Amino acid sequence: MAPHVEKLIAEICALPRDDREAVQRAVSASLAQSDRPAITDEEIADEAYQRQLLAAGLISKIRLRRRDQQAFDQFTPVEIIGKPLSETIIEERR
Numbered sequence: 793m794a795p796h797v798e799k800l801i802a803e804i805c806a807l808p809r810d811d812r813e814a815v816q817r818a819v820s821a822s823l824a825q826s827d828r829p830a831i832t833d834e835e836i837a838d839e840a841y842q843r844q845l846l847a848a849g850l851i852s853k854i855r856l857r858r859r860d861q862q863a864f865d866q867f868t869p870v871e872i873i874g875k876p877l878s879e880t881i882i883e884e885r886r
Contacts (some may be wrong), residue, residue: 835856838856842855
C-alpha cells in the first residue's frame with residue numbers, strides 16, 4: 793500500500809464516527825459510479841438540466857434516469873380499485 797494511502801486511512805480513522813460514515817458513503821458512491829457504463833451525451837445534458845432545477849429550488853435532489861432496461865421492462869403499475877386516479881385528482885382540485 794502506498795504511503796499516502798496509509799496516511800489517508802490514519803486520518804480517516806482519527807475522524808469522529810459521523811465523519812467516518814460520511815467518508816464511507818462517499819467512497820461507496822464513487823465505487824458504484826465507477827462500475828456504471830459510460831454516460832451518454834443525453835444523460836450528461838439531463839444531469840446538467842437537473843442541476844439547474846436543483847439550483848433554482850424546483851427539485852430537492854437529482855435523480856438520474858434509470859439505465860437498467862431489464863428493471864424497466866419488469867415494471868408493473870399498481871392497480872387501483874374504483875374510478876381512475878386522474879378523475880379523483882381532478883375532483884379533489886375542485
